[in-house]
Every structure is written in C-alpha cells, then in structure tokens.
Amino acid sequence: MELAAFAERARAIEAESADTDVVESVTDLLRVSSQDLPVVARYVQGRVFPAHDSTKLDIGPALCYEAIAKAAGRNVTADDVEERVADVGDVGEVAASCDFGGQRGLAAFGGGGGAGAEAGEGGTGGLTVAEVDAELRALAATDGSGSRDTKRDILFGLFNRTGDDEARYLARLVLSEMRIGVGDGAVRDAIADAFDVPVDAVERALQVTNDHGEVAVVARDEGLGGLESLGLDVGRPVGAMLAQAGTVTDALDDWERVAVETKFDGARVQVHYDGEETTLFSRNMEDVTDPLPEVVEFVEDTLDAPAILDGEVVAVADDGSPLPFQEVLRRFRRKHDVAKAREDVTVEFRAFDCLHAAGDDMLDEPLTRRHDRLADALGDAGARALSELTVSGDSDEIAAIEADALDADHEGIMLKNPESAYTPGRRGKQWLKRKPDVETLDLVVTGAEWGEGRRAELLGTFEISAATDDGFAALGKVATGITDEELEALTALLEPHVLAEDGADVEIDPTVVFEVGYEEIQASPTYGAGYALRFPRFLGVRDDIDPGDADSLERVERLADRQ
C-alpha cells in the first residue's frame, strides 16, 4: 500500500465524527491492506511498534523539526518549523504545508528507498507503507555516536518523498501524535468486522499478544481457530491486571468470600523466565531488567521451569521491612551506576500472581489456583517472595489482616474475587484496592462483651455510641483493629466503669471515647441510633476528650447524607 493511499484514508477517518463510522472506515482500510495489514493495523492508531515491544524511535520534536526543515528547503530552519507548530498546534499541519520534494539530489541520501526515492513534483515520491516501516525500524536500531544525525537523515529522506497528506501523517506518526480518533477499541472492532470473527475472540487475542498487527493477520488468515490458539509467550509482556478502589463491604456484597492480600507499596513488575533468561517488565511493558539485577538473581536461583509471574518490586530496609515507594523509584528505571544504586537501596520481589507456569497458560484459572501454582513455582526457596493470600468471608478477619498489614508498614490491603480470571490490561471489578476510611468518628463506649477462651478475662467487643441531646445512641460494635496488648489496657481502663453485667454482656458508664474508622454509615434498625457503621475499626482511645465532646448523632446523620 502506498503511503499516499494510507494518508488519504487516515484523513477520511479523521473527518468522521461517529464512532461507528470510524470503525467502518478502519474496517475497509484493514480489508484492503493485503500484505501491509500488520503495519497498517498499528499505524492507524499511531503505533510504530506493537504495544508489547519497548523499541522506541526516540525522535523528539527538535529532531523531527530539523528533518522537516531540511526537506522543506534552504529557506526553512528548524526554528521556523517550531514556531509554526507552536502557532498551529499540529506538527502534521505544518509538515503538510511544507513544499517537500525539492531536495532531489539528497533524496536518496537518507530514505533507503533506493531508486524509488526520487521526489515527485510537490507530491508523492511513491513511498509505500512497507518502506516507511523498514526505514523507521532502521532508524530505531541506530545508536551510539552519530545516531542523532543518522536518525535525522533517515527522517529527512522520508519527508523528502512525501506530499501534503503523507507528510501530515508521517510527522504525526513519528511524534506519537496521530490523533485521528482511532483507539484500541476501534481497531479491535474493525478487525472483528473486517475478517468476520467474534469481537471477544479478538479482544482476548489482543490481551495475550498485545500486537494489533499480529492479531489482524491471524484473524484474516486463520479465523477464529487461529485467534483461539494464540497464547502467552514467555518474554513478551502482557498488560497488568489493574484494580479499582473499593470497600470490604462492596467485596463481601459481590462475592461470598474475599481473597485478601497485602498491598505492597512498590512498583509493578512482570517476571518472564524462559528457563534460562529473565526479563522484567514494568506496568507499561517497558523492559526494566537491567536496573533490577537482584530480582533477576532471585528468579534464576528460585524458579526451575519457565514462568510468567506478576508482582511488585519493593525497597526494603536491612531488617526486611518495607521502605516507601520513592526508594524503589531510585532503582526502577536507572540506566547508569546500577551497582552503586544497589548498594544504596535494596529491592526485593513480592509475587502475587502466576500467568504461566511450565508450559501452562493460567489466565483463565481462578485466582486461588493461580496462587497455588505460584506457591509451587516459588517453592521453599522463594517462599519469602510469596504474597500471603487469605480467603475469608468475615469482615473482622479482614480488618485484622488490614491492621497487621498497616502495622508492618505496608500500604493497605487488596481485595480480590477468589474465582476471578486474570484479565490483562483491564481495570475491572475483580480486584479492589481498599479505599482509605472517609472520616473517623469519636464515639463513646457504652457497652462491651467478655471474650471467649483464652480471652475470657478480657473485654473484647465494644458497643460504641454517638452523643444525643439526652444521652447516647448506639451505632454498632467494634471488635477489630485491637491487639492483645490493647485489649488488656482497654479492659483495665473500662472495668471500673462497668454498671451491670448480663452473661457476657456488660453495660458501661459512658466515660471512655474511641476513635473509630469505618467504610460507610448505613441506615439500620439494629442499633438505637437508627444508623450502623459498616466495617468499624478501633483506631485508638481519645483520652484527650470527654464523652460530652464525642461526635453527635447529628454529625453522624450529616455524614450519612453526604455519602
């Protein structure tokens, strides 16, 4: 396909306003792309390389303006181009308005198009999409001293063979500013329409390959069966599954049981181990292997079969406790002095998912099976990297896990559907990062319950109440977030204020105020106040305030209204 033909279609697509028309036009374009289909499927959404490929053109605006200026002729400087781009706001518009093609003698100099590199009169030099692809790949491969000039010359050679619209889209493509309204979803739908395959199968194939070009070709040449046979490749990254903010009550409402895990405060890393070599990818699928040698060493010492693992790289202190996220950043994308940086900040891998193990793709397996497989893959040697996963239907137990995670200086907890599959690149509802509490309440302790078993001597569950005009109204009971030591202290503090006992239930004179966290205030007939706190947690004793200064029922009502 000639670049001119591609550019004409791109212009038509850009002029469409309805999404369905965009998809229809992209569908037509894919159908006529024949052997250029993989390239066209990427270019139309402004990608030079597949999403999984971290190769970069590394062309900044300055270099592009120089190439444009050079192709535009003697009277145009890079500064002129820059000024016009600043005025017009679109490098494509500026490139399209230049009169390229005058640099005949030089045309063959950069553009490796050989004989076809002859520039046409103010118009096209017969440039094809395949030639552009070959040139841009050559450009990306240049490095070392002089590479900047080589890049500019290759780009110049290309611009010098373009007419208006070709120049417009070439300039936008190389600066990653295509912006013709074609996103991933439009290309997905167009592939499905163009080659008559189900859109779900295309979506799935895109998730595992992250290559619109490859998926388009497989859809066209092999149909549904071909798409279904596409699997993960060790060494080729997939999009990280992402989380939404959510609450324990959301999780317990949606799923009977919740898989609870520490939320590590680090940087996401996908580990690919092919049996010999390890590659590490960031959340954006960049290769971050070189900056993290100890993770590579850990993986190679630990795994004995190919695997793709998902997890977080955290910075740790000498005693193994987590350090803030900023410390990880000092290591993460570091290109120079890695050995020195390694001396300053130690990082470790924490694994929470397994996408592939020893030849088996695990994406469709439920989370708990994937986690079991992860534990197997890491074995005893790697056990310290394994996230602890607890499946629970009990909000008190979940609160206790959260309290432990926070005590250990972690960021919080993740709540996951234990049955859920791994959906690459999607921010679905199957993984929730627990939202921090909204506003805490200071509530008076009006009752308690004696514990059971080894805690029979301790008060355990505390009734908490808000102040009303004529006393206190109960809002619920809090039993979680309290350590054994705190229980002892609270029992000593409250016992002198016990008014009456009935079995395990104790009535307490309102004298002590708790600071209480919660996720939500719900209207509820269960307690005297007419409201109940969901997921209430003990945060501490407010010994600096009197019961009369505790939060009023009126404030609780206002907070409930605001939710």
Ligand code: AMP
């Ligand atoms: P956020 O970055 O605040 O959107 O939170 C989601 C991120 O938390 C994920 O993308 C991971 O990088 C990170 N994370 C930490 N621990 C876990 C875990 N156990 N499971 C999943 N993601 C985790």
